[in-house]
Amino acid sequence: MSEYFHSVTLDKDACRGCITCVKRCPTEAIRVRNGKAQIIRERCIDCGECIRVCPHHAKHAMTDPLSGTESFAYKVVLPPPSLFGQYKRQEDLELIRSALRGLGFDAVYEVAAAAELVSDATRRLIEKGGLKKPVISSACPAVLRLIRICFPNLLENVLPLSAPMELAARLARQEAMWETGLPAEKIGIVFLAPCPAKVTAVRNPMGTVKSEVDLAVSVGEIYPALLAAMNKCAESYPETDSAQSGRTGLSWGNSGGEAGATFTVRYLAADGIENVINVLEEIEGDRLSDQDFVELSACPAGCVGGVLNIENPYVAATRIKQLRSYRPVSCNNIAGEEIPELLCWDAAVEPVAAMRLDPVPGQSLGMMRRIEEIWSRLYGLDCGSCGAPSCRALAEDIVLGYSTEDACIYLLKDKVDAVRSSMLSLRIDSREKSAEKG
């Protein structure tokens, strides 16, 4: 898989070339060129903001179709905690579990169960010390990509543990192999994705070489079928296995859930990508080192705010709160003293130099001088008509060779005005001359 694989794609026919997504992209990774929005692949963090804000629904996430599960002999589905907030009619976790089985899955493995193991490991690591404070959660893949690109300094603060989705996939496959005796490749692990960042984390993982998730199906795609299955289950009460996770795991779907489960009072939880960036600035400025843990979610309200979900994030968050109150504090703990390797990163997460102007430092100084010079001549209206998010970004694009000054409609208007006035003066000149002759 390409290093710069992204699950966010554009429906070219639907794109009107407005600059809504360009303006809202937190890493300034989108430009409108030839009337269509284009993503600068190196800079995209798959946060899904463009999908969220596009008024023409031209942005989509490339998820796997549900029909892709057919090629597997045994199918395990991984519902994330945020899924439990999507439905109004849901008295308990068991209903959604039996409904998922009703859709043809052989087993259900709750991501929230794996999250409880990650919480346990996090508490142990914080207690043991040795990690750079504040420890930053590694659970949101969009935030992790943002740190790689914009805050490489802070990679050493990042919790080196697998995200619950990945851990759930590893455990689900082991369990399925043990139960069925089937080889690993016959077992299909299907994650129900609330956001494009998780889809990218499956195809192009961080902290591991290959994801154990085989398919990432969007919550939006399975939503209607699951609703129908839930209604059917609610009538017939089929027998089902019991739920796997407690309050701790379910809380991971909401902002503050993961941080709260660290059992420290010195924590901070921020959600929404702009807030996340501001908190990362504070950490980089060494102004939060008195905190133990920082939880950051790219989406507003946490994973319930993922763009592939159906329900309003705040409604979903409230439902999860109600649902979890009937559950024990936690249902999963690490046995023994050591944190099993299964929970740990097995590949380093390296910085990505997508924001620097030029790999040669001596060259970049000259480029910056040209950017400052061009920028000083632009109008500073940040209108976006050139297709770049700001005048500053246009100046950078010009120096990098991706755009020209004529892309600025105001500079172009100045040029046209100059030509017009010189034409007019020519006309006046010739009139005067003919008057002299007469």
Added chain:
Amino acid sequence: MGCCIRRGWTGVVCNMSENGLHYRFIVPGDDFARAGTASGAVKKTLKQLGIAPETVRKFSISLYEGEINMVIHAGGGEIDVYIDDEQVSAVLVDHGPGIPDVGLAMQEGWSTASEQVRGLGFGAGMGLPNMKKYSDELEIDSVVGTGTTVTITVRLA
């Protein structure tokens, strides 16, 4: 190419110096909400220039502390930032009360900040010590009643 949300570049003047870059920031003296604008903008520029992350971090922390000091103690001032192939440096000039005893001011925890300023979470007496910690060279030239000039230098590795 913002990873940072731009917090306003008001008061920035950039001169095209011979071999590098020169930025000037006017720091308003009464605006706590905007304190950190200059160091934030410089950090973004340094990142774009591809300067080593640790160097960027050091310089921007040091500059941030200096900028905050200007706002807390001196009613604002001007910051000139110079970037070339060898080093990044900042000259912070204020026309505030000056520092009577620089040695004392350099001690961790020593602060003359008002209760009001402390209530905002500033004035813990770590400003100057942090500037020293996060720079390769720190020069302080202060005259009581006239003002203070602080020069911060971080060399590029």
